[in-house]
Amino acid sequence: MKRLSMKRALYFIPLAVFLVMVIYFAFGLTRDARVIPSVLINQPVPALALAPIKGSPAGFSTADLKNQVTLVNIFGSWCVACKVEHPFLMELRKSNVVPIYGINWREANRDDGPAWLKRFGDPYTRIGDDPKSMAAIAFGVTGAPETFVVDHQGIIRYKHTGPLTYKIWNEIIGPIVEQLRRDQEKAKGAS
Amino acid sequence: MIAEAGHFALTLALFVAVVQSSVPLIGAERRDSLWMSVAQPAAILQFLLITFAFACLTIAFVTSDFSLTTVVRNSHTAKPLIYKISGVWGNHEGSMLLWVLILSLFGALVAMFGNNLPPGLRARALAVQAMVAVGFYLFMLLTSNPFERIIPPPANGQDLNPLLQDFGLAVHPPMLYLGYVGFSMAFSFAIAALIEGRVDAAWARWVRPWTLLAWCFLTGGIALGSWWAYYELGWGGFWFWDPVENASFMPWLAGTALLHSSIVVEKRDALKGWTVFLAIVTFSLSLLGTFLVRSGVLTSVHAFATDPSRGVFILALLVIVTGGSLILFAWRGPGLKSDVLFQPISREGGLLFNNLVMTTAAATVLLGTLYPLMLEAMGGGKVSVGAPFFNATFVPLMLPMLVAMAAGPMLTWKRSDLKPVLNRLWFAFFAAALMAIVAWWLQGGAVYGLIGAAIAAWLFAGTMVQLAERIHLFRVPWRESLRRLGRMPRAAWGMTIAHAGLAITIAGVTGAGVWKIESIQTLSPGQSATVAGYEYVFQGVKKVDGPNYRADRATFQVKKDGKDIVTLSPEKRLYVVQNQPTTEAAIYPTLWGDLYAVIGDPEGTNGAYVTRLYFNPLVLWMWIGVMLMVLGGAFSLSDRRYRVGAPTRTSRPVEGAAAAQ
16 A cells, blocks of 8 residues: 555656746746846856957957956947946046956947947957857856956956946945955965 | 738637537546537637638738738848748747647647547547647737737838748748647647546557657757758857757657657557656647747747747746646556566667656756756856757767667567677677777767767667568578568658668767868968868959848859869848848758858958858768658658557557567
């Protein structure tokens, strides 16, 4: 008798597994796609070699991000929010606080990115072209603009989704950049 | 007016389906033949109504009726006629209409050709089929009505996603859906059997042809999708373990298991509960495929249609269909007893092994596909599980099954001996070793390459040995062998062809996956690059105009040993309406590999371009192998015992190894 009920229980396993899956699906439907992923944090920048955008001499590769604290900013001329944060990036450039490496993401036309920069100004130290979303996928970009803070060893330390503002810079990103600079100095002193 | 008529037909079909899902079921319970007989005309009427609705939508697309939202979003007057027609199902609403069209088609087929089915089983199966249909009709009418009007109508449409304006993709979805939805028939029969509490050989003989039919279409559909990715996306790859691809691959794995387990039900009256379970799982995975693609639950490289609000509805549908049938299974399943003892070394043992591997593989793919979602649910952040995971788990998992596959068909039912079978396989063993050595000599020691070559040779030679055994080749005069070959049942032919096809596919996948040669360079007109012994002379880029796109067309003169082989003209197109670029690879297939050229962006001003040239070995084998698998399925489907229909329930004597699969 006992064995029989064991066997009956066996037939409930698929149902149980399915119910667990449903819970995950229900979660999947309700989640907020804008939440920042934490997996890339404290991971090295994905290995990339990006071609230059049209009319610019050089793109950049992962190696270029080493030995300095940098921001990597994903932008596109089609992206309205990028337009919003653009004046602030120009400010950063003018004050020479931190080099900004741009990834020009998914331009429909190769002239669009350069034209946009020509019109509004170019805040970037170097720009890599990413028409096929190779870099965007590697960085796990969910939408433009996104900004990554990368330390001197080429490790991603922070990610910000959405436009950069004074407030975010003063409260979050600025202090992080400062701290990473100090870490770099320390590492230099030690070696 | 035409659109309203289509909308009305769709609504009417919903009511017919409601009747069909309830009245015959009650009739079957009360053994009332009048109530049961409602099912057949209802199923045929449903099919006629949906066909009418589908025709209405097709007319709207062909005549560019821009007062319909769907047409505006997915069509354009300048689009070629074939893509106006394929545009009907190249979008969410239309593809759902295609789904229910096929669903009702299968129902109508059972209604028309199921005269020798037991009336109770037929009534219940058609009722279950109608229940699924009710869910989808409601889904369409409530969340994605293809006949929605737009006011005021715009002057022209937004065009179909240019990636989808392609012949492969015009036929890919219907094929895939014929496969997905075809499994609904096996599902309906399984649920009907659970309600009746009886599964027997006659039941299996009814389920198997539907499963075979669905399997053939799904195999073809997946191959078409893969082919499309290969030539249209321009990455030189053919399978990316993308969630959308996995969504179609999981039902295939489960369906393949179902195909084999139903043989055991038919021949040995065993594995009944398991087979019913597989039928439920296979169709559930088909639904899950729809859910994953349509809802945006998982982000995918080619998620063309995503909408969370629809996702909620499909999830509810999935819960009712799968959850409901699993409850039924937990309740009635233990009653499907089979008192047959299993010997591990026997034909049914081999088929069970196939089932275990196939379901484990399906579970692995499911896990890999859902893992990012699960991890995120637990607060682990967003990740994507890619090819490395699947290559590391799926490939080793399949190896033991492929090894066993050469021996399995030679085992006898009930109790068999492995030794004589292995003795006969010396030839296959020799072939495998030889191919591994040849591969090592030609391509070097990439482990996966050597294993792939050896396994392909082993399976192919093993299948041929099995064929030779069956016709007693070399043991009786060849005339007698030939006579035996001529009298071999179609199903046996089907098995031999399909297994050989898989062997050839594996060779192709190994070649294209492991031995691919890729070369990226900037070429000015007149310059050349050499890939795999072929010299590609770049002759520059010309601008050409298509009906709804502008293109840069490059020309490569390909030479080998100074002789002209072919002229390749890859294109970069810009579809004007959506301002979207696409890559058109130029491919020259040869028996030993495809020459594959793609053009990138211009460099500088002297006409130089970034070019990507590939040599993809044995790709043709992959397509030929898959075609053979489908052909094998078709052969099996045409076997006499299915045409005769459900035979009498007297148990047939088992005809030993010569009995067909």
